[in-house]
Amino acid sequence: MGGRSALPVASVEARLDAFESVCDTRPHVVQGDLTDRDVVYRLFEEARPEAIVHLGECPSAPYSMIDADHAIWVQRNNIEGTMNVLYAMRDLAPEAHLVKLGTMGEYGTPNLDIPEGFFEIEYRGRRDRLPFPRQAGSWYHWSKVHDSNNVMFACRIFGLRATDVMQGVVYGTRFFGSSADHPADPALHTRLDFDQAFGTALNRFCCQSVIGEPMTLFGLGNQRRGFLPICDSMQCLTLAVDNPPEAGDYRVFNQFEETYTISELASKVAAVASDMGLDPRIRRIENPRKEMEEHHYNPDHDHLLALGYQPTRDMDSEIRAMLEDLLPHHDRIAAKRDVLLPDIRWDGSRRKSIFLDGSNGAGPEEAAGEPPSVDEPEARAADVDHAVVAEAAPVARR
Numbered sequence: 422m423g424g425r426s427a428l429p430v431a432s433v434e435a436r437l438d439a440f441e442s443v444c445d446t447r448p449h450v451v452q453g454d455l456t457d458r459d460v461v462y463r464l465f466e467e468a469r470p471e472a473i474v475h476l477g478e479c480p481s482a483p484y485s486m487i488d489a490d491h492a493i494w495v496q497r498n499n500i501e502g503t504m505n506v507l508y509a510m511r512d513l514a515p516e517a518h519l520v521k522l523g524t525m526g527e528y529g530t531p532n533l534d535i536p537e538g539f540f541e542i543e544y545r546g547r548r549d550r551l552p553f554p555r556q557a558g559s560w561y562h563w564s565k566v567h568d569s570n571n572v573m574f575a576c577r578i579f580g581l582r583a584t585d586v587m588q589g590v591v592y593g594t595r596f597f598g599s600s601a602d603h604p605a606d607p608a609l610h611t612r613l614d615f616d617q618a619f620g621t622a623l624n625r626f627c628c629q630s631v632i633g634e635p636m637t638l639f640g641l642g643n644q645r646r647g648f649l650p651i652c653d654s655m656q657c658l659t660l661a662v663d664n665p666p667e668a669g670d671y672r673v674f675n676q677f678e679e680t681y682t683i684s685e686l687a688s689k690v691a692a693v694a695s696d697m698g699l700d701p702r703i704r705r706i707e708n709p710r711k712e713m714e715e716h717h718y719n720p721d722h723d724h725l726l727a728l729g730y731q732p733t734r735d736m737d738s739e740i741r742a743m744l745e746d747l748l749p750h751h752d753r754i755a756a757k758r759d760v761l762l763p764d765i766r767w768d769g770s771r772r773k774s775i776f777l778d779g780s781n782g783a784g785p786e787e788a789a790g791e792p793p794s795v796d797e798p799e800a801r802a803a804d805v806d807h808a809v810v811a812e813a814a815p816v817a818r819r
């Protein structure tokens with residue numbers, strides 16, 4: 422996408438050294454492609470794993486919406502890779518536990534509470550426990566739905582055991598404990614993207630604030646999602662691995678800490694950034710996606726809590742830690758500021774979104790196209806009130 426990680430990524434060797442110095446163990450690294458079945462089988466033969474944590478997928482909704490090539494590549498990559506893992510498990514590690522990263526986005530935003538994977542339903546006088554309907558919002562999110570179905574089926578026919586983790590939107594730079602406990606070595610920071618496709622909302626808002634660019638609220642900004650810091654994501658995966666299900670069981674965990682609207686998040690970043698002497702701004706921009714901008718959202722998330730998950734509740738201090746980690750890399754981020762504005766649209770066209778106050782500051786060429794439906798002055802951090810911002814908009818786009 423023409424971007425790069427806001428935080429420099431150290432070499433694999435340097436990261437392994439740093440990991441070893443903290444954890445007293447050195448992971449064995451093999452580079453390969455999960456869609457290459459020989460690679461996967463060789464890996465399983467060598468490792469004979471007891472648990473597999475499968476994060477090896479393309480994670481980006483916008484990337485999958487670029488065109489047919491990207492949509493098909495994302496589906497192939499994600500579905501084929503997982504199928505290879507499932508067959509390698511059947512043949513070489515049938516007792517192992519698969520912890521597979523799904524996404525909360527598989528469920529979409531139905532006008533119902535969202536259970537953890539399954540629900541009891543009564544229909545025409547009969548009852549059953551069935552998978553909760555999935556209504557994904559991008560080809561990427563659908564690839565995860567198809568994966569989930571495949572993993573569920575493999576558990577049924579091969580007797581495998583799996584935990585499908587429906588993860589919310591992850592943010593943060595530090596993954597050991599809460600940010601206060603994170604070792605100082607920068608080689609232990611995570612990669613952090615800020616481009617339109619691989620940067621997630623809160624990570625982008627922090628990068629935008631560090632370089633004085635406005636935080637980009639897509640549309641109304643009332644889209645609500647589950648969020649969790651990356652250190653909690655690691656905690657949840659560890660809990661899942663430590664507590665495997667029975668053979669043949671397919672279980673689903675909804676993994677997030679709390680739900681927030683996008684404008685609530687931006688307001689939080691603005692408050693912390695202002696406190697640190699930055700000059701954060703929030704602006705609403707045409708939503709390049711087709712998604713509900715106002716909706717019910719109340720997913721269950723009890724399974725991980727029952728296993729002992731202790732959420733890092735202090736989002737403000739996680740945001741502060743992110744800004745502290747990002748500030749020294751101001752120039753790295755600023756040099757790539759052109760990748761911040763979205764231009765991948767869900768209808769398949771490619772055009773930079775314009776700010777909803779009618780200007781895009783990027784030249785008349787990109788401003789061409791559908792006129793903005795809302796005229797609203799730029800909101801400054803000092804007077805940002807997300808409730809007011811929301812009221813100013815006449816229509817919720819679907």
Ligand code: USQ
Nearest residue numbers: 480482524525526588589590621622625637638639644683
């Ligand atoms: N959004 C903005 N402004 C931005 C970026 C995003 O308002 O600058 C909005 C989007 O329109 C969307 C929400 O924020 O409503 C979340 O967008 P995102 O880009 O942070 O996250 P998303 O595309 O949903 O995907 C991310 C990860 C994906 C994971 C998913 C979890 O990239 O791998 O599966 O979060 S979930 O959202 O729960 O499905």
